[in-house]
Amino acid sequence: MRIASRLATLAWAVAAAGVAALALWRASAVGSGRSPAVATGAVLLALVLLLALYGVRRRLPSLPLGRASSWLAVHVIGGLAGVGAYVVHAGAAWPSGAADQALALLFLVVVASGVVGHLLQAIVPRRLTRAGSEIIYERIPAEIARLRAQAESTILQAAVACGHDTLGNYYAQSLAWYFDKPRFELQHLLGTAAAQVWEARKLAAVERLLDAQERTHLASIAKLCSAKRAIDVQYALQTLLRRWLLIHAPAASAFMVMAAWHSVAALVYSR
Amino acid sequence: MSDAQVDALMQRPEIAAIQADRFPPSVPLRGILRNDARIVTVSPGEIVVREGDYGNSAFLILDGSLRVVLPPGLPRESLGRQTPRSAGLLATLARAFRPSPQLPEMRDVRPPAGAVAAPSKGDARALTFLQDIPAILDRHRSVQLGAGEIFGEIAALGRVPRSATVFAESPSRLLEIRWQGLRELRRHDPGWRRMIDERYRRNALLNHLQAQTFFSSLDEATLASVAAAVRFRTYGDADWHVAHKRGREAAQADPSADVAVPIDQEAVIAAEGGPADSVYLIRSGFARVSCIVGGGRRTITYLGVGAQFGLAEAHAAWKTGREIRLSQTLSAIGQVDVLRVPVSVLVAHVFPGLHEVPAPYATQRRIEDDAFVDWLIDERWINGTQTMLIDLDRCVRCDDCVRACAATHDGNPRFVRHGPVSDRWMVANACMHCQDPVCMIGCPTGAIHRHELGGVVIINDDTCIGCGTCAASCPYDNIRMVEIADRSGRPLVDENGAAVRKATKCDLCVGQPGGPACVRACPQDALRRTGGQALLIHGVDGTPR
Numbered sequence: 001m002r003i004a005s006r007l008a009t010l011a012w013a014v015a016a017a018g019v020a021a022l023a024l025w026r027a028s029a030v031g032s033g034r035s036p037a038v039a040t041g042a043v044l045l046a047l048v049l050l051l052a053l054y055g056v057r058r059r060l061p062s063l064p065l066g067r068a069s070s071w072l073a074v075h076v077i078g079g080l081a082g083v084g085a086y087v088v089h090a091g092a093a094w095p096s097g098a099a100d101q102a103l104a105l106l107f108l109v110v111v112a113s114g115v116v117g118h119l120l121q122a123i124v125p126r127r128l129t130r131a132g133s134e135i136i137y138e139r140i141p142a143e144i145a146r147l148r149a150q151a152e153s154t155i156l157q158a159a160v161a162c163g164h165d166t167l168g169n170y171y172a173q174s175l176a177w178y179f180d181k182p183r184f185e186l187q188h189l190l191g192t193a194a195a196q197v198w199e200a201r202k203l204a205a206v207e208r209l210l211d212a213q214e215r216t217h218l219a220s221i222a223k224l225c226s227a228k229r230a231i232d233v234q235y236a237l238q239t240l241l242r243r244w245l246l247i248h249a250p251a252a253s254a255f256m257v258m259a260a261w262h263s264v265a266a267l268v269y270s271r
Numbered sequence: 272m273s274d275a276q277v278d279a280l281m282q283r284p285e286i287a288a289i290q291a292d293r294f295p296p297s298v299p300l301r302g303i304l305r306n307d308a309r310i311v312t313v314s315p316g317e318i319v320v321r322e323g324d325y326g327n328s329a330f331l332i333l334d335g336s337l338r339v340v341l342p343p344g345l346p347r348e349s350l351g352r353q354t355p356r357s358a359g360l361l362a363t364l365a366r367a368f369r370p371s372p373q374l375p376e377m378r379d380v381r382p383p384a385g386a387v388a389a390p391s392k393g394d395a396r397a398l399t400f401l402q403d404i405p406a407i408l409d410r411h412r413s414v415q416l417g418a419g420e421i422f423g424e425i426a427a428l429g430r431v432p433r434s435a436t437v438f439a440e441s442p443s444r445l446l447e448i449r450w451q452g453l454r455e456l457r458r459h460d461p462g463w464r465r466m467i468d469e470r471y472r473r474n475a476l477l478n479h480l481q482a483q484t485f486f487s488s489l490d491e492a493t494l495a496s497v498a499a500a501v502r503f504r505t506y507g508d509a510d511w512h513v514a515h516k517r518g519r520e521a522a523q524a525d526p527s528a529d530v531a532v533p534i535d536q537e538a539v540i541a542a543e544g545g546p547a548d549s550v551y552l553i554r555s556g557f558a559r560v561s562c563i564v565g566g567g568r569r570t571i572t573y574l575g576v577g578a579q580f581g582l583a584e585a586h587a588a589w590k591t592g593r594e595i596r597l598s599q600t601l602s603a604i605g606q607v608d609v610l611r612v613p614v615s616v617l618v619a620h621v622f623p624g625l626h627e628v629p630a631p632y633a634t635q636r637r638i639e640d641d642a643f644v645d646w647l648i649d650e651r652w653i654n655g656t657q658t659m660l661i662d663l664d665r666c667v668r669c670d671d672c673v674r675a676c677a678a679t680h681d682g683n684p685r686f687v688r689h690g691p692v693s694d695r696w697m698v699a700n701a702c703m704h705c706q707d708p709v710c711m712i713g714c715p716t717g718a719i720h721r722h723e724l725g726g727v728v729i730i731n732d733d734t735c736i737g738c739g740t741c742a743a744s745c746p747y748d749n750i751r752m753v754e755i756a757d758r759s760g761r762p763l764v765d766e767n768g769a770a771v772r773k774a775t776k777c778d779l780c781v782g783q784p785g786g787p788a789c790v791r792a793c794p795q796d797a798l799r800r801t802g803g804q805a806l807l808i809h810g811v812d813g814t815p816r
Contacts, residue, residue, distance in 0.1 A: 004796075061675030061792040062366055064785030068671065072794040121667045121795065129663040129695050136689050137668060241667050 011077045019084035026088050038270055040089040045263055047082045048256060051075055055249070079114050103262055106255040113248035120244055127191075128237050133230035137238045140182070143231055148179040151224045158217035167214055167221075170206045175221065178202075179228060188236035195232060199225045277304045280446065285331060285419055294459045307452025313337075313439040316401045320423050321350050322436040323720055325711040327450045329424035332416055335443020339422065340436045341412040349401060350436065350717065363784060366679075401438055415440065424467050425475055427453055428505070429555050429608050432721070434474075454505070472498055479554060479610065482577055485621050493620050502611045506538040507556070507603030512709040512746040515605075515651060519746075533649040534561060534568050537602035540580075540609055545597050547584035549611045553577065556607035556707060559648060560632045562599045569641060571599060571632045573648050575706065575803065583631040585614045589622050598631055604648060605707070646693040647806055651746060655703025656726065656802035657779055659686065659789070664695040665797035675792030676777075685777040686749075686789070701789075702749045702777040703802070704728045710741040710750060719774065727779045737772035750776045 022043055029036040054075040057065055065071075086107060095104050128134070135143055155171045158164075177183075178199075187194035203222055210218055272280075280286050281301070291300040310333065313319055319337065320326055322344050401407055416422060416437070426433045427450040448456070456463040476498045480486045486494060508514065541551055543563055551558075553574050560571040560580065574580060580601045588595040636644070652658055676684040686701030704727050711719050711728065718735040721728055730741075742750040754770040756762050763771040779800070780787045787800055 058671060058792075058794075060678075061671065061788055062678040062783070063363060064783075064791075066791070067796070068792050068794040069796040125666055125668075125795075125797075126664045126695075128668070134663065134689070134692050134697065136687075137670075238668050241669070 008073055008077075011073065015077050015081035016084075019081050019088065022085060023088045035270070037089065038266065040085065041263060041266060044082065044085045044089045045259060047078055047085055048259055051078050051082065052252070052256060055252075076114075076118055079111070083111055099258075099262070099265075103255070103258045106251055106258060109251040110248060110255050113244055113251060117244040117248055120241060124237050124241050128234060131230060131233040131237070133227065133234060135231060135234050137235075137242070140231060140235050140238075144179070144181065144228065147224050147228050147231070151175070151179050151221055154217055154220045154224070158214055161217075162211065162214050164211075164214065166209050167206065167217060170209075171221070174202050174205075175225075178225065182232050182235040184229075184232055185236040185239070188233045189240060195229050199229065272305050272309055274305075276310060277301055280304055280308075283333070285421075288462055289456070289460045290462070293461075294455070298455050298459070303452045303455050307449040307455070309447050311445045311447045313443050313445060314400075315439055315441055316404050318350070318401060318436060318438045319445065320426075320433045320435075320437045321717045322433055323350075324426075324433045324714070324717045325431075325708060326423060326426050326433055327712050328447045329421060329427045329450070329453050330437075331421045331446040331448065332418050333444040333446055334418050336418075336440045337416045337422075337437050337443060338408070338413040338440045339416060340407075340438070341414060342435075345401075345407070345411060345436050349407075360784070404438075404440065421466070421470075424453060425471055428457070428467070429475075431555055468503060471503065472501075476501060476610075479552070483552065483579065485579075485582070485625055488624060489620060497612065497616050497620055500613055500616045502613075503554070503608065504540075504611060505606060505608050506540050506558075507606045508538075511605030511651075512744060515746045516748075519650075534559065534570065534602070534645070537604060540601040540603060540607065541597055543597055543600040547581055547588050547595050547597050548614050550582045550585055550614070550617060551580040551601060552610040552612065553580075554608040554610050557604040557648075557653060558607050558609075559602050559604050560599050561602065564638075568600065569638070570645050570648060571634050572644075572804075572807070573604060573653055574601070575653075579629070580632075583629055585617060586622055586625065586628045589614070589618050604653075605651065643693050643696065644807055650691060650698075652698050652703070653803070653806060654705040654707055655806075656706055657702075657704040657787075657800040658802050658806060659690075659699040659701035659703070659777075660799055660801055660806065661688070661697040661699055662695060662797045662799075663692065663697055665795040666697075666793075667795055667797075669794070671792045671794060672789040672798050675788035679780055679783055679788040680778075683753075683775070685775060699798075700747070700749055702728060702779075703747065704777075704779060706802075710745045712744060713740045715740070722781055727781050728776075729778045729781060730774050730776065732773055735773050737774065739772070739774070741774050750774050 022040060026036040026040055029039075054071050057068060057071045061068075090100075090104070095101050151171070155168050158167045184195040184198070199222070203218060203225070207215060207218060281304075286300075286304070289300055294300050294303075311319075311330075313335070319330060322340070407413075422437055423433065425431065427448075453467075457467050458464070477494060480494055480498060480501070486497065489497065537559060540558060541549075543561075553576055555576055558574045558578075558580070560574060561568040562571060563569075580599075581597060584595050584597055647653055670688060673684045673686070673688050676686060686699055688699050690697055690699045708719075708721070708728050711721075714720075715738060716734040716736055718731045718733075719728060719741045720731070737752065739752050742752050751774070752772045753775050754762060755773050765771055785791055790798055790800055
């Protein structure tokens with residue numbers, strides 16, 4: 001077993017033991033008539049602050065603070081331990097007060113988006129690799145523009161060479177939409193062949209109206225459609241890899257603010 | 272060189288002694304002198320070759336005197352070298368919290384460091400002057416070179432770093448001969464071949480042989496007799512990087528075009544089925560070990576500097592007394608310098624005392640994994656010592672690596688997270704700090720050089736004149752020329768109003784605590800800097816998931 005996986009196993013064991021110890025301590029405190037809420041809340045808040053340090057680490061990449069992958073492992077394990085600590089602190093029941101409900105809702109969103117994000121990070125990269133046409137996300141608009149320019153150039157060449165505007169008119173009516181921007185995002189996320197089917201249907205519809213020379217140009221358009229589809233897959237999947245964080249990070253920030261307010265209120269009103 | 276200059280040269284004893292009639296009509300001696308040589312005039316204090324530089328020419332002293340600085344050599348600063356200092360914790364903290372500049376590629380505009388004088392872009396020599404020659408001669412051991420002596424040929428022909436610094440002691444004239452001309456002189460004239468080979472035997476061969484484990488127990492006299500029997504030979508194309516770069520550009524322009532299979536184009540050093548009568552030692556470059564499988568050739572592995580080929584078969588033939596043929600082919604990847612040691616020498620001096628004989632090269636990998644290994648070799652990624660290899664099955668395309676690089680380099684990332692892909696592995700456009708750093712050949716000021724520790728290739732901004740030689744030479748397009756601005760953001764221009772450019776590339780965060788920021792910043796452990804045989808392991812069975 002590699003050292004990294006041994007350390008991960010150890011970290012999981014420590015986290016599980018910590019949560020179990022916290023639950024046992026809470027049970028004994030309740031049994032002896034003491035209120036454990038402040039102590040368990042303090043543990044939960046400390047855990048939340050620990051999780052937030054991962055964001056700090058990401059924003060200070062030039063500092064020698066160890067590998068980000070180790071920080072992420074701590075973030076994931078600590079996050080799931082946080083769920084346990086939350087249950088120990090607040091119980092499994094849905095809270096009654098509006099502020100507590102908002103806090104619980106934010107916690108749920110943070111946890112759910114975190115879990116989803118973690119799963120996406122494990123699954124989506126492989127799909128991106130298999131999709132091919134690897135491209136930097138920010139270059140996708142330029143790449144689509146390049147494909148569009150190629151497609152329009154092919155159409156113009158066809159019109160000049162063949163003397164017909166059939167292909168040109170059809171491109172303007174049907175295919176220009178496809179080359180305009182990323183399409184079939186949801187279908188690509190779901191892994192369906194919708195885009196491929198759409199391309200085949202559109203190309204077949206016009207093929208019977210073309211002569212032999214025009215069909216060679218249509219074949220070039222078909223190749224460009226295929227290249228565009230690969231870029232669309234990259235766009236859909238890379239966007240997904242970015243979007244989950246747009247939920248997770250703001251929700252986490254909001255949760256921390258509310259948790260801080262909740263802590264102050266709890267300390268004030270527990271006296 | 273003009274005809275008159277060639278005529279004058281032909282009268283010199285070193286040239287007159289060359290047997291011109293032995294040269295083929297397509298490569299006449301006069302043609303070599305005219306096209307591959309030039310006369311260079313140097314002033315006192317001018318450095319002609321600099322220790323550690325990679326050069327592509329040798330020099331014959333026509334008149335005047337020069338000095339070779341003996342070890343430990345001149346201080347790095349005198350040679351225009353940069354000595355990056357480790358950034359302290361405070362400096363690292365300050366940079367982490369300093370806002371990134373709005374403009375790219377800002378530089379401190381200061382006079383060049385030390386004794387370095389930056390030449391114009393047109394000057395192709397290592398124009399760095401030493402200011403106080405008497406003091407240098409007092410402080411450093413040196414040997415005088417006079418008219419008729421040659422130097423620099425080992426580095427030029429073997430593509431190894433210059434082993435010493437040579438500077439002019441008095442006004443001197445030199446005949447600078449490009450490696451292509453030197454190669455022809457050695458090939459066709461016995462006198463020059465003998466002279467070059469003798470100099471190599473005297474200066475470098477013993478060290479090279481001693482580095483081999485099976486020669487390490489020999490005494491000096493025996494080793495000398497082994498050295499006397501060794502034959503040198505160069506295989507393949509020294510300009511491989513030019514052809515390689517053109518091939519990549521052509522493939523990018525037309526991916527559907529037929530491309531020749533590289534393994535079929537390589538010069539064969541020792542063929543499978545041939546006699547096991549020699550052991551081959553790789554002196555510089557890379558060679559491929561392959562064997563025939565079905566109708567094709569399968570790559571077993573590649574060999575780098577210091578590796579041997581044929582020892583197992585030669586030893587087995589001696590041990591059993593039977594005739595044993597080579598079971599694999601050794602071929603040149605790019606240019607390879609090979610030392611060929613006859614078996615008779617090994618039988619006499621080495622085999623009787625050799626207890627641990629290396630097995631023939633073999634591979635346990637499956638044929639389906641060959642594509643990745645062939646890709647690494649065909650694309651010359653094996654040249655890298657710090658190749659940026661990204662596991663695309665792990666990479667979440669977050670660009671944290673790029674941001675970390677930018678944060679460590681004043682807001683300007685030194686690599687592009689993009690590059691050729693094979694299966695799930697991407698080699699990103701980041702300097703690979705090559706074993707054979709062709710980018711360093713021809714740098715007129717030696718600005719691009721190896722760091723004294725670890726061999727990282729770095730660029731000294733102070734002495735970079737922006738000529739672009741390194742960027743044009745890099746077969747992997749990992750060096751970029753950038754227009755620079757001063758700290759106030761004002762673009763820097765030269766006396767003609769043209770923008771001042773500098774070469775920029777990954778410096779592996781040399782001097783930064785914690786190592787390369789890109790590696791540390793990857794949250795998925797998808798990015799690694801690796802090289803050598805480890806590259807093959809990563810692709811085939813490394814980092815299992």
